[in-house]
Structure formats: structure tokens, C-alpha cells
Amino acid sequence: MRTLYRLGLGLKAHELRKTKKRIWIHALSVGEVTSALPLISGLRKEMPEVELVFSAATRSGSGVARKLLQGKVDHIIPFPFDFLPVVKRFLQMVKPDLFILIETDFWPSMLSTLKKKNIPSLLVNGRISEKSMTSYKRFSFFFLPLFSSFRTLSMQTEKDRGNLIALGIDHNQVKTLGNLKYDTALYSSAKRKQSLSFTLPPYNYLLVAGSTHDGEEEILLQSFKELKEKHPQSYMVIAPRQVARGKEIQGIAASLDLQANCRSQINAGGKDILILDTIGELNTIYSHADIAFVGGSLVAKGGHNPIEPSIFAVPVLFGPHMEDFSEISKQLLLAGGAFTVADGNELSATFIQILNEKELRLEAGKAAQECIKSQQGVIKRHINLIKEML
Numbered sequence: 001m002r003t004l005y006r007l008g009l010g011l012k013a014h015e016l017r018k019t020k021k022r023i024w025i026h027a028l029s030v031g032e033v034t035s036a037l038p039l040i041s042g043l044r045k046e047m048p049e050v051e052l053v054f055s056a057a058t059r060s061g062s063g064v065a066r067k068l069l070q071g072k073v074d075h076i077i078p079f080p081f082d083f084l085p086v087v088k089r090f091l092q093m094v095k096p097d098l099f100i101l102i103e104t105d106f107w108p109s110m111l112s113t114l115k116k117k118n119i120p121s122l123l124v125n126g127r128i129s130e131k132s133m134t135s136y137k138r139f140s141f142f143f144l145p146l147f148s149s150f151r152t153l154s155m156q157t158e159k160d161r162g163n164l165i166a167l168g169i170d171h172n173q174v175k176t177l178g179n180l181k182y183d184t185a186l187y188s189s190a191k192r193k194q195s196l197s198f199t200l201p202p203y204n205y206l207l208v209a210g211s212t213h214d215g216e217e218e219i220l221l222q223s224f225k226e227l228k229e230k231h232p233q234s235y236m237v238i239a240p241r242q243v244a245r246g247k248e249i250q251g252i253a254a255s256l257d258l259q260a261n262c263r264s265q266i267n268a269g270g271k272d273i274l275i276l277d278t279i280g281e282l283n284t285i286y287s288h289a290d291i292a293f294v295g296g297s298l299v300a301k302g303g304h305n306p307i308e309p310s311i312f313a314v315p316v317l318f319g320p321h322m323e324d325f326s327e328i329s330k331q332l333l334l335a336g337g338a339f340t341v342a343d344g345n346e347l348s349a350t351f352i353q354i355l356n357e358k359e360l361r362l363e364a365g366k367a368a369q370e371c372i373k374s375q376q377g378v379i380k381r382h383i384n385l386i387k388e389m390l
Contacts, residue, residue: 005078008089022051024096028105029061042379055079082107111149120151128163157327178378181307194287200269203235211241211304212295223348239276246277294318315364337368
């Protein structure tokens with residue numbers, strides 16, 4: 001059925017009948033849908049006269065979109081397969097006045113057709129990792145026309161902008177407007193201790209490890225076991241980047257004599273650990289954390305976004321591999337809101353130090369939150385640009 005929808009066979013023209021200006025916003029999967037949320041909330045508030053159509057490429061992304069964007073967008077549709085006849089059918093039915101792509105998911109037929117039809121396209125929250133830049137340079141014959149198809153490319157950092165210009169993109173096409181997630185707190189509640197849809201046993205301190213990768217959980221769990229010798233009433237929530245790894249992590253915990261439950265199996269945490277092997281619940285549990293660890297950083301995966309825990313005034317720990325979020329992580333470190341740990345020994349020592357020193361914990365959390373607040377205004381800059389492009 002999903003295949004038929006992506007061919008446009010499930011679309012109903014009368015349901016998409018256009019009565020006013022329309023923006024089509026597209027995101028690849030769960031992470032990009034979450035990034036899009038503050039922008040969509042801002043558009044709905046600042047431009048209520050515009051229709052918003054949203055699409056996600058993956059099944060999980062579509063599921064999260066239906067959960068998070070209900071009432072915020074006018075239509076949620078499948079994203080078409082990138083075959084020219086299918087793309088043309090979608091564009092004929094949707095009739096967007098502006099196409100916005102969140103972060104990534106570049107499709108040549110879609111972008112080239114938009115350009116031919118003189119429908120402006122905008123990349124927002126763009127970022128270029130070192131690995132991606134190597135590929136873009138190597139296959140510049142493919143990527144240069146692709147990026148040139150955009151009317152405007154809005155990048156997260158000056159480094160990202162510089163990379164695109166170095167690739168050969170006209171500097172007038174590229175802007176630095178910042179990371180959308182800096183403004184998450186403006187358009188969703190950033191209050192502490194938000195309501196949970198699951199239960200945890202009583203604890204004195206909560207550690208939340210978000211977006212962890214294979215090779216990190218064993219280090220985290222060993223450090224947590226050492227921490228419990230000093231603070232027995234501590235509790236840990238681990239949210240693996242790949243939710244299918246829940247049982248694997250449960251096995252690692254058992255090998256260390258730690259009892260863990262998987263969220264997908266039961267609506268309550270285990271005696272020592274909850275493995276959050278579900279989608280869309282990490283942000284809420286961050287609001288309860290005393291310390292947060294951001295995964296993909298003890299192993300060479302480029303790290304994940306440290307903004308999410310920081311907006312809740314939570315001290316943030318990460319490993320040395322934060323290449324994909326280098327600017328944000330550096331800002332947090334300079335502000336005193338984050339700590340880099342090189343290995344399991346440093347992780348254990350830092351966990352214990354932060355929990356032992358209440359003043360350090362509170363000051364670091366406040367510094368993390370203030371750092372994020374100082375960068376806000378991203379949504380307003382994007383909305384001003386969108387108004388110019390419509």
C-alpha cells in the first residue's frame with residue numbers, strides 16, 4: 001500500500017484542492033521530522049494564511065510526523081519515488097509555491113523538476129560532515145547541479161556555508177541562518193519533569209544516554225555500575241540510535257549483573273535500567289535527567305545533537321567524536337555546559353564528580369541552557385527568508 005501511495009495512486013486531487021499559497025515541507029526520517037517541528041510551529045504562528053503540506057521519506061518518519069504534527073500542518077502525504085512521471089504527478093496535484101527540504105534527502109528528479117517549473121526550493125538546517133564533503137568533491141559532477149537546483153541553501157554554520165562555496169556553489173545562493181533546534185524551546189515546552197508515558201522505579205539521580213551506538217553501551221553500562229557503588233539510588237535510561245538493538249543491550253546489562261527492561265516490551269523500567277527502544281520519547285526523558293550523555297561520540301560516528309538535553313538545563317557529556325556537531329559542542333564546552341570524556345575511565349570519573357558536586361551540576365546545567373538560549377532567533381530568520389521567497 002505504501003508503494004502505491006509513493007507512486008501517487010493514493011493521492012486524491014479533491015482532498016489537496018488548493019485555496020491559498022502552499023508550502024511543501026519534506027524531511028527524510030525521524031531526526032529531520034523533529035528538526036522541522038519548531039519551523040512548522042513558527043510558520044503556523046507567523047503565517048497562518050499559508051497552507052502547509054508535509055512529507056517524510058521513511059515509514060518511521062511518517063509515523064512520528066502524524067504524532068507530532070497533527071493540527072500543525074494541513075496535509076501529510078507520502079513522498080514520491082524519484083521517477084520523473086511520478087514527480088510530475090505529485091507536483092501537479094500538490095501545486096506548491098515553495099518546496100522546503102529539511103537537512104538532507106536529495107532527489108535529482110524532484111529538484112530539477114522544481115527548477116524547471118520555476119517553483120523555488122529551499123534547503124534549511126543544511127550541514128556538511130567531513131565524510132560528506134569528501135563524497136561531494138569526488139562526485140562533484142553529480143552534486144554540483146543538485147545543490148545548484150536550490151534557489152537558496154540555508155546552512156547551520158559558517159563552516160557548512162564555506163564547504164558549499166568551495167564546492168562551487170554561488171555564494172549568493174548560500175546563507176548561514178543557524179540550527180533550527182536552537183529554537184525548539186520557543187515552540188515546545190522546555191519545562192523540567194515533563195509527563196512520562198512509562199514508569200521508573202524511585203531514584204535519586206537519573207542518567208540519560210541518548211542515541212547510543214554499538215560499542216558505546218558496554219562502556220556506559222560499566223561506568224554506570226561503578227557509579228552505583230558510590231550512588232546506589234542512581235538510575236539509567238539508554239536510548240539506542242537503532243531501536244532494534246534493545247534486546248542486545250539488555251543482554252549486555254545482564255552480563256554486568258544489571259537488570260534492564262525494554263520499553264517496547266513493558267511500560268516500566270527495570271530495577272537498574274530502562275532501554276528506550278522506541279521512537280519519539282527521548283526528548284521527554286531528557287527533561288528528567290540529572291546528567292545526559294550524547295551518543296555516537298565515544299565511537300567514530302560523528303556524534304548527535306547536544307541541544308536536546310541542554311535546553312532542559314542538563315549537563316551534557318560526550319566523547320571525542322562530535323565532528324557532525326563540532327560548532328555546537330565547542331560552544332557548550334566553552335560555556336561550561338558540557339564535558340568531553342575520552343574513554344570509560346573518564347566517563348566514570350565525570351559521572352561521579354558531577355553527582356558528588358551539586359553546585360557544579362546545577363551551574364553546568366544552567367550554562368548549557370543559557371548557551372542554547374543565546375543562539376535563538378533561528379526560526380525568525382528562516383521565516384523572514386520564506387516570506388521573501390513566497
